[in-house]
Amino acid sequence: MADARLASRQGELIDRSRQVSFTWQGAEVSGYAGDTIASALFASGTRVFSRSFKYHRRRGLMCCAGQCPNCLVNVDGEPTVRACVTPIEQGMTVNHLNAWPSLNRDFLHLVGRLTPSFGMQVGFYYKTFIHPKRAWPLYEKVLRNAAGLGKLDPEHRRTDRYEKVHRHVDVLVIGGGEAGLEAAAEAAEAGKHTALVDEGLALGGYLAWGGPNGHARLDELLGRLTSAGVEILQPAFAGGVYEGLLVPVYQGRTMHRFRPAELVIATGAIEQPLVFGNNDLPGVMLGTAARRLVNQFRVMPGEEAVVVTSSDEGFEAACDLADGGVNVIAVADARPDADGSRVEDAGIEYLAGFQPLQAKGSKAVSGVVVTRNGERRSFGCDLLVMAGGSVGHTAFVTQGGGTIRYDREQRRYVPDSLPKGMRVVGSAAGTAAAAGAVPAKAPKTSCKQIVCFCEDVTTKDIGLSLDEGFRSLELSKRYTTVTMGPCQGRMCHRNSGLVIAEELGLDPDAQRVGVTTARPPHNPTSFSLLAARGYEPVKRTSTHHWHAEHGGKMLWAGDWKRPYDYGDAQSEADAVHESLGLIDVSTLGKLIVRGPDAAAFLERLYPNRFGDMKLARVRYGIVCGDDGSIIDDGTVARLSDTEYYVTTTSSGAGGMEQWFTWWNAVWKMDCEIVNVTSTIAAFNLAGPNARTALQGLTDFDLSNEAFPYLGAGQAQIAGVPCLILRIGFVGELGYEIHLPSAAGEHLWEKLMEAGEPYAVKPFGLEPQRVLRLEKMHIIVGQDTNAESNPLEAGMPWIVKLDKESDWIGRYAIEWYKNRGDRFALVGWEAQNGKVPVEGTQVIGADGGPAGRITSSRFSRRLGKAIGIAWVPLSMSEDGTGITISDPSGATIPATVTHKAFYDPDGERLRS
Amino acid sequence: MSFILTCPNCGPRAVDEFSYGGEVTTRATSSQDDRALFHYLYFRTNTAGDQREWWFHSSGCREWFQAERNTTRNEVLRVGRPGELAGAEAVPDAAAASEAAGG
């Protein structure tokens, strides 16, 4: 269709010298640079932009300001783009969201025409589609297809880069209307770093769209903005206001996370629709929308118009549209006593006290019926302008922590209290002018009267919800979904409150109805913008790439990537038992505790004793919470009188640093805690040949006499300064070597070389788990949980209740000791060759669950399935037969054992 | 939660730089009084109003401090290094502590 534009005029946004073409449902459409998708389509003849959410009713442009759901479209694969605030771009592909097969012929429309008993009235999910039960899958398929706005293509992969930028400014102004521009200019002129965000294509608000009168003032303000250096983000929108005045601003493919010192809300007011029959027909438009089309895009919104209003804004609209060339036939004013002379002076018929009954027409507006006390007047028209008064845009005030109150004079909500740093200016803050009463809805009509355009909620739906007992705005909202759509109530907050007040016989001005909460996101927002560049921090040890390059299967282990195995967990475990293995344990937490009070500090933090430790020795310790539960374990090496080196579990590293520093902050003892987890790489060289292999790389005497089990010594190994701890998590002679990270890969390679004659194998986490299980060494967090105390966990020897000093966990553990044990952590061997699943249950005498399997593996070395379990005390004796459940329904008989499965006397460790 | 918390060392930062340490409590020092011990270990006042609590600047200086926060408005009234805010003996919140240590 040919582009029909009005003659060029000052204030228009379009650049007629630059044509831009795009496709709309497969057909090429062209507009001008400066057009929105909506204005270009409207100019080329499009009147139906979408189908409604539930009934698939035709919807045309209503607000032209990004406030209503009527023009949501799909642009280049992205659903729910607001056509009325999105500039056109050459070659963009625009499609409708939810019609089938097309916008003009949508069979899903039939859903709304079905008889009420099978229709989609409120609560239909719970009422209509429950019988017969087996038919639900079919209903669901149909309903899912019909409901919703747009579809996501699960195969779609984003190719565009989305950006996230953190911004600090002194002042952020949301809204580029007159008040926002003034506030921004003032702030910037006072030397404050100021940014302004506006979602329209032109700054100025009504100065820009309200006709030629505002242009001089707008030019003045824009001039001040430029010379004061205000940063302008436009078109862009604030997605919400979060605590601490955090404001995400979306501009194109960028999310700006603003943290302004001061936030100015200048979001203005939003013109409201009126509620009457067929008030959603294409051609029914807000006054501000029609004026935007005429004044900014130079498009005729219609040939012949009727204005229905309840405020003076209707007069403004009528005069401005008439001035722009629209033939305005009549203005029907719901107020009986307003002064309509201004309209009459413009030669327009003025009907005082008339409210709209219904719009006429099937596919578009062809007329309107207005009524006053039963008297009716009919008009033919192709544009029906609604001017239902406006409400302040206060969503950001409440989101940011402020409150609003109902102002009876203005008949709208205004800001009441504001959070620190927030200011509200302009009409969002309220106007001084008193407002007339607005009719809640039309007198009885058989047509649908839409209250919520997003969710297709009618006056009848709200009435029904109240009849069914949901007798408040909040309850009705949850039942009917009124105000819950993409516009978050901007088009229906006011009207839903009025309808409910009327139904319940309440005075709408007495504030007894309340208002629902408008939550973020303020506008439809793509997940790509929310995700932008994702950060997923990953910890890598100094030998990460060596593992990956040598067949290590790198898996997430907490924040780390660690090798699960190098392809053959069994033979890796065998290598440790029979000759030599090497594992990277750099992920262990490592802390230095240093100072005159270091020993006393550790004595207060652990159930163990450390003050009596000899120098150059290492000891196993557990850490308990004050509730007596085991929260971590590891080793403590004494390096000097005042210096200890502590290792923690890998997953507990960060938590233990916090735990240690926390108690030190409380006790203020004379010692320092330094976390050296990052600084130090650590490898465990283990197996019968560990000594011989390692001795070749160092002058340090590794003989059993000079460096026995639980020794700690410093040495140069292959030129690298190391701390060697002789400990044995995996049950064989072993040396845990700690060294500077930067030398990690070097030493690893040297150790592998030195182990070559002994067929050394690197081993991963899985073989380590089998090896430690053979020794019945627990893993904190797997074999223990928040209820595990060291007495029941089989470590009473660690708990020194006779220590003179107080220590963390002492009183709870004393309490447990007085109470007596109820459960025990024991080892078990399966008797039928089956391997129980970890987490499965131990079955009690009554057939119910009595205990829990925490670790379970098949040990090739031992030729049987072994594990650890929590069992009640009655089942915990060495040699007790227990029954383990299996997900298959079968059971697995097993025998309780207290001694380690492998090398129970630790001879190999100490050799 | 996106409020701003002022670290006594590093200044105002987004709250996601910190770990929460729970209410400031008074430690029970006996196993004889069940009620007092359990109260310390498992009961919290869960104040709707001004509350003294522990925070750890985990992404920053990695030091502990205390804050007084209005829990209904998430407004931080004042902060101080341990011992700087006058009040009862301040020890870690046993329940929150175990959680922090476990993670």
Next chain:
Amino acid sequence: MSSDPFAFLSPAAAQDVALRTPMERNHRAAGAELEDRDGWRIAAYPPNGSAAAWLADLSHVGKIDVRGPGAKIDTLTGGSELGHASHVDGVWTLRLSPTHAVVLCPFGRVAELRERITSGDAQLTVVDMTCGWAAMMIGGEHVREVFMRSSSLDVRPHRFPPGACMAGSVMRCASIVLNDAGRFWVLCGWEFGEYMWDALLDAGVTLGITPVSSAVAMGTEVAA
């Protein structure tokens, strides 16, 4: 036991060892040559780095963590206020809390400086953290834009002028940031080095960021 109980934290004590930074594989993949210098394998990039934005690996710089009573830290930092760093003879001393400072120095000077700072004072805990933090430097005209895509820390010029330092979250990692004559040092855990390097390069990709040699970075002083 050796006379220094924490000798195993000091890479400088290594003999005939080529020390490696966490980003060695990244440098190789980007075509940099690795040169042996001062005991380290250091990446040498072709000398045509971008003036708009660049990133350099400075992980081989010496780093020392100092903790102790406030008065002694005052002496060490020359009374610097929190969040400020002093720069004397090529040594940066960053004041992070009343009782905590971090020293950045040429790698060859770590042992001597540890000795000098401690000078027999048992109340000071002086730990060699050279391998504790991966260090990198962002520079160029768009240094702040790169940083704003990486962190919510406020680095506006009046808030974070040359000589300012802070500990905070960069790319969701606990980090230390220092403004060195308009170039930003970012120190993060050694284990995060590779991640941080990739993440910063990605943050700057639309700003034309390129990796450069450490020598180029250290030699480039730009207007603050």
